Amino acid sequence: MSLLKKLDQDYIEAYKAKATVKVAVLRHLKTAIKTRMAEGRGAELTDDDILELIARQVKQRKDSFDQFTKAGRDDLAGVEAQELAELETYLPTPLGDDELAAAIDRAVVEVGATGIQDMGRVMQTLLGTHKGQVDGKKASALVRSRLSA
Structure with missing residues (x-):
């Protein structure tokens, strides 16, 4: 349905x-x-x-x-x-912390991100792949810390 x-x-x-x-x-x-x-x-x-x-x-x-x-x-x-x-209740089950970290890692590899300048592309890939399953603010903070390291 x-x-x-x-x-x-x-x-x-x-x-x-x-x-x-x-x-x-x-x-x-x-x-x-x-x-x-x-x-x-x-x-x-x-x-x-x-x-x-x-x-x-x-x-x-x-x-x-x-x-x-x-x-x-x-x-x-x-x-x-x-x-x-x-x-x-209508949204898919949100990703857990470990799942979100793994999804971010996959998005970084998929985009070929090398630094913070690639954050927009990583976020776009992440949010496109996991519609409704990711809190944008939380994901943004994690992507920023991942790309800054």
Whole structure:
């Protein structure tokens, strides 16, 4: 089953179950998908495209959570945390620390990186190969330390 069909099915189930947080999250996600489809002149999105949209929304929720926490708005931070948890169920299992280090090493070898100037190419390869499985900030720090050494 495609990811788009799964999202539609989950939306209907959440709506019937009156799961307001999940309904809101899926409604936002479906809107983002429809917007992307309209930009592409109605072309059907692949699962990778949808995963990219989900990853973007996860990043937005994490940023909002951090900002609300810093501002002392625990009520809004709680809502963001619930929405974040719902979105993360659609992402593939994230790489562990050892797996991430091995993936970075493979990307460095694949690109032929010799220094920090190759960081962009390494990150592009890493994130392209492991869509939705890598936290960009964490990977960036590890790639930077790996290429600086």
